[in-house]
Amino acid sequence: MFGLWKTADAPTAYRVQRSDAEWRRVLSPDAYLVLRKEDTERPYTSPLNKEHRSGVFACAGCASPLYSSKTKFDSGTGWPSFWAPISPRAIQTRTDTSLFMVRTEVHCATCGGHLGHVFNDGPPPTGLRYCMNGAAMTFRPGAV
Secondary structure (H helix, E strand, C coil): CCCCCCCCCCCCCCCCCCCCCHHHHHHHHHHHHHHHHHHCCCCCCCHHCCCCCEEEEEECCCCEEEEEHHHHECCCCCCCCEEECCCCCCCEEEEEEEHCCCCCEECCCCCCCCCEECCCCCCCCCCEEEECCCCEEEEEECCC
């Protein structure tokens, strides 16, 4: 559907797996709701939305690199947005039919955590907008 970065539906087994109780213990309450329960944070609430330093945005659940600051842009939506993942293998997508619409949901390929959605209204060169929940990620400043 979205071409270049579209992957198959997420597998049922991930390299990083934890019980629900373990996820609750290692994640903040907001990260748990987003990553494990597929919740969405309120727009403009994540500090990562205003993060403009060079670095890597990683999964808050397993620390896997997800997005480079080189692909981040201000979408005006209130969520951290990127035009491409750090690698096509960093994420997986699947169809989301909640809220009476069809969208493409994005998950961490390492732990299966829900990150956000991808839309086809982004900037060049991909034309994609990976609209991510800041609560689902951490930021590591430095070279990318």
